[in-house]
Amino acid sequence: MTYITKPRLHHPSLQPNKVGYTRRDYEGRVSTLCAGCGHDSISAALIQACWEMDIQPHRVAKLSGIGCSSKTPDYFLGASHGFNTVHGRMPSVLTGANLANRELLYLGISGDGDSASIGIGQFAHVMRRGVRMVYIVENNGVYGLTKGQFSATADRGSKSKKGAINNDSAVDLVALALQLGATYVARGFSGDKAQLVPLIKGAIGHGGAAFIDVISPCVAFNNHPGSTRSYDHVREHNDALNRIDFIDLAPELHAEPLRQHRPAAARRRHHAPAQTACRLRPHASPRGDEPPGRDAGRR
Numbered sequence: 559m560t561y562i563t564k565p566r567l568h569h570p571s572l573q574p575n576k577v578g579y580t581r582r583d584y585e586g587r588v589s590t591l592c593a594g595c596g597h598d599s600i601s602a603a604l605i606q607a608c609w610e611m612d613i614q615p616h617r618v619a620k621l622s623g624i625g626c627s628s629k630t631p632d633y634f635l636g637a638s639h640g641f642n643t644v645h646g647r648m649p650s651v652l653t654g655a656n657l658a659n660r661e662l663l664y665l666g667i668s669g670d671g672d673s674a675s676i677g678i679g680q681f682a683h684v685m686r687r688g689v690r691m692v693y694i695v696e697n698n699g700v701y702g703l704t705k706g707q708f709s710a711t712a713d714r715g716s717k718s719k720k721g722a723i724n725n726d727s728a729v730d731l732v733a734l735a736l737q738l739g740a741t742y743v744a745r746g747f748s749g750d751k752a753q754l755v756p757l758i759k760g761a762i763g764h765g766g767a768a769f770i771d772v773i774s775p776c777v778a779f780n781n782h783p784g785s786t787r788s789y790d791h792v793r794e795h796n797d798a799l800n801r802i803d804f805i806d807l808a809p810e811l812h813a814e815p816l817r818q819h820r821p822a823a824a825r826r827r828h829h830a831p832a833q834t835a836c837r838l839r840p841h842a843s844p845r846g847d848e849p850p851g852r853d854a855g856r857r
């Protein structure tokens with residue numbers, strides 16, 4: 559399907575955001591993933607979050623490893639920088655890019671195989687070092703690209719499509735990220751956009767090592783009864799702990815009393831609090847001229 563190009567024309571009713579881009583400007587190429595793949599919903603949530611946060615696409619760098627999940631940066635933010643690295647090696651390339659240019663917003667996109675198996679060492683060190691990034695694992699419990707073997711995040715006792723039982727303990731990437739010192743850690747579900755978009759916005763606004771594990775069903779190899787990553791199973795067990803939203807930092811307000819020329823007698827009669835005037839100061843954010851985030855990142 560990659561030969562199908564999206565039309566360049568935008569519908570005139572599409573709303574531009576504060577930096578002049580419509581939601582279409584944050585899209586990428588036509589997806590080649592299976593219809594219904596959870597990963598495509600994560601791409602849609604990223605597009606929505608970046609549009610709502612008025613992020614300039616050219617100020618974003620997307621890095622990924624290998625896998626269906628790692629292909630997804632092609633399907634969002636088509637005008638951003640991007641680098642598809644080697645299987646499990648995204649974190650070190652992201653760290654290097656971050657050292658070379660600290661002005662960009664770094665999106666690291668990975669899979670559960672990419673991060674919890676071959677790349678687990680790289681995952682550990684990028685979290686431990688507190689690299690400023692938004693690291694998203696599109697977690698389907700299998701190696702989707704290589705036809706559905708259990709990944710290291712598959713739950714013990716869950717069943718493969720052919721009925722084999724997984725006897726190994728699961729790696730919990732959220733617990734690992736917390737233990738290693740990531741300063742923003744969340745778990746979401748690709749089928750719950752209302753929850754996922756604010757989670758992504760929070761990670762982008764965080765400005766430090768932010769990690770989101772997104773449960774993302776693989777419709778081709780892990781969407782059957784007995785799987786703990788199927789749409790049915792996750793919908794049944796998706797207990798959102800709270801309904802969250804993200805409120806970005808607004809320009810700082812300075813209140814000064816208005817100088818009013820009133821006679822002394824009139825001033826004595828009016829005991830109402832002084833009115834205030836507001837002066838606005840520029841605001842540091844990924845969409846302006848300053849780097850994304852403020853002070854939480856150590857690198």
Ligand SMILES: Cc1ncc(C[n+]2csc(CCOP(=O)(O)OP(=O)(O)O)c2C)c(N)n1
Nearest residue numbers: 625626627645669670671672700701702703
């Ligand atoms: C060094 C290396 N080893 C193995 C592979 C084969 N391989 C490609 S993708 C993949 C697993 C991908 O699984 P995951 O990261 O969970 O992504 P998904 O396809 O499930 O989204 C493997 C083992 C490879 N490309 N390179």
Ligand code: SF4
Nearest residue numbers: 592595626702776777
């Ligand atoms: S094989 Fe699975 S992970 Fe890969 S595109 Fe298809 S549904 Fe998505």
Ligand SMILES: [Mg+2]
Nearest residue numbers: 669670698700
């Ligand atoms: Mg996977």
